[in-house]
Amino acid sequence: MRRAFATGNFAVAEGAMTAGLRFYAGYPITPSSEIFEYLAEELPKRGGVVVQMEDEIASINAVIGASWAGAKAMTATSGPGFSLMAEAIGLAVITETPVVIVNVMRAGPSTGAPTKTSQSDVFQARWASHGDYIVPVYAPWSVQEAYDLTIKAFNTAELLRTPVILLSDATIAHLWESLTIYDRGEVEVIERKIPKKVSDEPYPPHKPDEDLVPPMPIFGAGFKALVESLLHDEWGHYSPTNSVYHSLVKRLVDKVVKRLSYVYEQETRFCEDAEVLLVSYGSTARTVYLVIKELRKRGVRAGFLRLKTLWPLDEERIRSCCPNAKKVIVVENNIGKIYMDMSRIFRNQDVFPASVLSLELPTPSEVLEAVEPWL
Amino acid sequence: MALAMHVHPLDKHLRVKRLPTIFCSGCGIGIALSAMLRALDKRISEGSVNPNKVLWVSGIGCSGRAVLYLNYDVAHVLHGRAIPFAIGAVLANPELKAVVLGGDGDIAAIGGNHLIHAAKRNFDMVVVMITNFIYAMTGGQVAPTTPYGVYTTTTPAGNPEYPLNVIKLVGALNANYVARASVTTPHLIEQYFYKALAMRGFRFIEVVATCPEMFGRHIGLRDSVEMFSELKKRVVYRHRPSLEEAMIDWEKGIVIGEFVERNNPSFIELLRGVKK
Numbered sequence: 263m264r265r266a267f268a269t270g271n272f273a274v275a276e277g278a279m280t281a282g283l284r285f286y287a288g289y290p291i292t293p294s295s296e297i298f299e300y301l302a303e304e305l306p307k308r309g310g311v312v313v314q315m316e317d318e319i320a321s322i323n324a325v326i327g328a329s330w331a332g333a334k335a336m337t338a339t340s341g342p343g344f345s346l347m348a349e350a351i352g353l354a355v356i357t358e359t360p361v362v363i364v365n366v367m368r369a370g371p372s373t374g375a376p377t378k379t380s381q382s383d384v385f386q387a388r389w390a391s392h393g394d395y396i397v398p399v400y401a402p403w404s405v406q407e408a409y410d411l412t413i414k415a416f417n418t419a420e421l422l423r424t425p426v427i428l429l430s431d432a433t434i435a436h437l438w439e440s441l442t443i444y445d446r447g448e449v450e451v452i453e454r455k456i457p458k459k460v461s462d463e464p465y466p467p468h469k470p471d472e473d474l475v476p477p478m479p480i481f482g483a484g485f486k487a488l489v490e491s492l493l494h495d496e497w498g499h500y501s502p503t504n505s506v507y508h509s510l511v512k513r514l515v516d517k518v519v520k521r522l523s524y525v526y527e528q529e530t531r532f533c534e535d536a537e538v539l540l541v542s543y544g545s546t547a548r549t550v551y552l553v554i555k556e557l558r559k560r561g562v563r564a565g566f567l568r569l570k571t572l573w574p575l576d577e578e579r580i581r582s583c584c585p586n587a588k589k590v591i592v593v594e595n596n597i598g599k600i601y602m603d604m605s606r607i608f609r610n611q612d613v614f615p616a617s618v619l620s621l622e623l624p625t626p627s628e629v630l631e632a633v634e635p636w637l
Numbered sequence: 638m639a640l641a642m643h644v645h646p647l648d649k650h651l652r653v654k655r656l657p658t659i660f661c662s663g664c665g666i667g668i669a670l671s672a673m674l675r676a677l678d679k680r681i682s683e684g685s686v687n688p689n690k691v692l693w694v695s696g697i698g699c700s701g702r703a704v705l706y707l708n709y710d711v712a713h714v715l716h717g718r719a720i721p722f723a724i725g726a727v728l729a730n731p732e733l734k735a736v737v738l739g740g741d742g743d744i745a746a747i748g749g750n751h752l753i754h755a756a757k758r759n760f761d762m763v764v765v766m767i768t769n770f771i772y773a774m775t776g777g778q779v780a781p782t783t784p785y786g787v788y789t790t791t792t793p794a795g796n797p798e799y800p801l802n803v804i805k806l807v808g809a810l811n812a813n814y815v816a817r818a819s820v821t822t823p824h825l826i827e828q829y830f831y832k833a834l835a836m837r838g839f840r841f842i843e844v845v846a847t848c849p850e851m852f853g854r855h856i857g858l859r860d861s862v863e864m865f866s867e868l869k870k871r872v873v874y875r876h877r878p879s880l881e882e883a884m885i886d887w888e889k890g891i892v893i894g895e896f897v898e899r900n901n902p903s904f905i906e907l908l909r910g911v912k913k
Contacts, residue, residue: 285729287721311728311908316754320721323714327694327725330712331733335725353715464654481710482730484689488652488705489712491697499655500705 263448268441270408270434271296274364275304276443277412278336281451284310285328285335287321289343292376293432294366297338318343322350322363329359330489332456332480334416338364341383342373344390351425352391355514357489358468358476360419360426360454362412367431369621378621379432381544381595387427388573394511396518398525399427399573401544405439411570417452418525422517423475429572431595433545433623460484466496474517518574526576529568530583532558536565538637539587539611541604543569545623546595553629562637572600577607591616591636593629612636650674652708659702663853663861665820665846669767670703672823673736676831685835692733694723696748698740699774699848700767717747720755723762731905734834735762741782742772745803749781752803756810758904759838765830766803766841769848770887777851784887788855804843804883808897813838815897817883819845821869822893829895838903845872845891856887 268276275297278286286305288298302312311328315321321337328335339347344365354361367383369375387399398418402408408430415426455477457467467488470476479485488498493510495501518525532554533539542550547568557564565584569575590613592601598615605613616632618624624632651674660666680686691709695701697716704711710733714722723735737744744752744766755762771789772778779789781801788795808815814833818825826844833840847853849864858864868891875882875894884892902911 285725287725287728313724313728315721315724316750319718320724320751320754323718323721324725324728326714327712327722327727328729329725331726331729333729335729349715350718353718357712357714464652481692481726482690482733485710486708487710487712489714490705491714 263445264443266441266443267438268405269296270402270405270430270437271366272300273405273409273441274338274412274428274430275300276441277409278362278416279304279308280444280446280449281413281416282334283336283416284333285325286310286312286337287315287324287328288337288339289315289318289321291340291343293368293435294338294340294364296435297364297366318346319350322347323353325361326350326354326357326359329361330481330487332482334360334420336362336364338366340366340368340376341370344383344386348390351397352393352395353491354425355391355393355395355397356491358423358478358514360423362415362419362426362428364428364430366435367429375621377432379545379595379623380621381431381546382597383429384572384594384596384599387429394515396515396574397425397427398518398571399429400570401429401572402434402570403544403547403568405434405437405441407570408434409441409443413449413451414527417450420452420454421475421524422521423454423478424518429544431545454478456480456483457485468494468498469496470513470517474513474520522574522576525571525574526579527570528576528579528583529570531566533565533567533584535563536584536587537563538589538591539565539567539584540591540593540633541567541569541600542593543572543600546593546618549624549626549629550593553626553633556626556630569600575603575607580607587611589614589636591633593618593633595620595624647671647674647678650678650708651706655706658706660699661850663847663849663864664699665769665844665848666700666703666767668820668823669765669826669844669846672826673765673830676827676834679831680834686734690732690734692723692726692735693738694719694726694735695738696743697774698743698772699769700738700740701743704738717743717751719743720748720751720762720764724755724760727761728905731761737762737764739766741766741768741770741803742780745801746781752807753810756807756812756839756841759811759813759901760904761838763830763833763840763842765844767844767846768803769846769852771848771852771855773848773851777855782885800885802883802885804885804896805880807841808880808883811839811901812841812897813899813901813903814840814895816841816895817843817845817885817893819868819872819891819893820847821865821872822874825874825893837906838899838901845885845893
């Protein structure tokens with residue numbers, strides 16, 4: 263264990279290396295590039311490979327290929343690059359490839375404001391690619407948590423053989439805070455299952471174990487892997503039938519939902535006596551926490567729910583986190599997206615959107631202004 | 638007689654349970670694939686290639702389907718993205734011998750940028766592009782290699798574009814090996830692929846193929862044998878031709894041969910600090 267003074271971007275890079283990162287492919291894009299640059303310095307010293315590809319499409323596809331060759335693999339980008347990676351997220355889903363994709367959010371749409379912060383990609387992170395699937399999404403609110411949730415993202419990816427999205431933003435990316443970096447052995451690091459032995463006979467390589475996750479027959483070990491982007495059965499054979507479609511898509515979803523208690527994380531404060539619950543996540547939650555303390559000084563019984571996992575949501579835990587709250591106010595730096603989830607989940611409370619559309623971290627007065635009409 | 642076991646000498650390279658293939662009668666992909674497997678078989682039996690380290694990667698299209706019948710590590714990934722997928726796999730495990738197989742649409746149109754940059758890097762892989770002059774799997778739309786003026790389902794007034802000569806494109810970059818063969822010369826496919834397997838860096842082989850079902854239908858050569866004979870008439874072999882000679886013109890002729898042969902350090906060797 264060692265202490266460092268670091269930005270969120272450095273923390274993501276350090277977290278990835280603690281988790282066992284061996285391959286990074288990327289394309290420069292603000293505000294994520296320091297992750298790439300830092301790894302370009304550090305990862306080769308630890309036996310890993312860092313490569314700059316011709317675009318984000320190549321980067322994510324190389325990362326998926328590297329994962330199949332047995333390496334823990336990651337890429338980092340921002341909105342425009344993440345949009346280009348959309349198709350390959352679906353490839354990682356259907357081929358059950360553990361990869362971590364970091365999206366350091368900046369303001370959009372399109373080229374938007376590259377150096378400025380935003381939380382507008384929270385739905386894109388979930389649904390970037392076409393088709394039915396669930397990918398876990400984590401959103402850190404501090405430099406330390408950028409480190410911790412990067413490790414968690416790798417662990418989730420390896421445990422469930424799924425792509426995992428880490429949603430940082432320009433604020434967290436360039437924020438300097440103290441950081442505790444752990445050595446191997448000081449934190450839990452999960453490795454993917456691989457088949458126990460090479461089979462001489464043909465075998466169904468996509469047949470899952472009880473946890474719904476098949477062992478991963480990585481390349482170069484004699485497993486004769488069959489990585490298939492088409493709808494496939496347990497043998498990896500293309501089979502456009504409803505029975506194969508149902509069993510594959512449901513398993514891909516269920517393997518994540520089944521481990522919801524592992525995947526989903528949240529933090530609550532002041533919920534014991536809270537009558538009004540403020541929900542937030544990522545960098546904006548920093549300001550919201552400050553505002554809640556201010557409101558409590560003024561006598562408002564405000565509680566705090568901070569989502570660390572943005573998808574999938576543990577609706578039961580969210581619903582029961584603050585039993586006496588009559589009102590729920592969702593504060594976020596976008597047009598009010600997670601608000602839509604909360605208004606669905608909190609069926610018996612009044613749920614209000616408190617959107618602050620800002621290119622900077624929302625200030626306490628901006629948050630207060632957005633929250634006060636609903637108090 | 639009926640009890641006799643018929644085992645094809647290439648069966649051990651195939652997932653035989655999966656046969657027959659989806660390919661149409663008269664399709665050139667099977668000729669190309671069996672020529673490549675004969676070359677690979679030779680490399681394996683002489684001990685210069687470890688079959689457990691061979692990785693076949695393909696994108697989308699008829700040619701992309703070919704790898705699914707191979708009894709190796711195989712990946713059938715996104716349209717156009719076989720090259721970057723293979724790059725990631727090889728960088729993560731440099732012992733892998735990656736072969737990317739795809740059609741001209743997959744490799745040179747949607748995947749064109751990856752092709753350029755893999756060749757520019759002299760990346761450690763063999764890319765075999767099967768050129769059939771048409772998008773066949775999707776039903777006969779115009780391809781980057783479709784000759785000028787040809788009717789396709791998306792160019793009903795005739796193709797207004799001149800075709801892309803992929804050999805000249807890749808030859809202008811930093812590839813160690815650039816060759817073209819035809820399904821009418823399977824011995825050359827075998828010979829070039831055999832040679833490419835033992836080389837370093839980026840190796841590119843274009844295989845000109847027959848597609849009577851789609852391209853043939855558009856140009857009035859719907860009959861498999863007739864299409865094959867017509868292609869055969871157009872193919873001209875040259876010994877070590879220059880890139881300027883790399884003509885691929887359905888009217889004037891298709892020059893095959895080995896256009897570029899170099900021995901420059903590969904991308905991974907350069908990463909490791911090898912200078913020559």
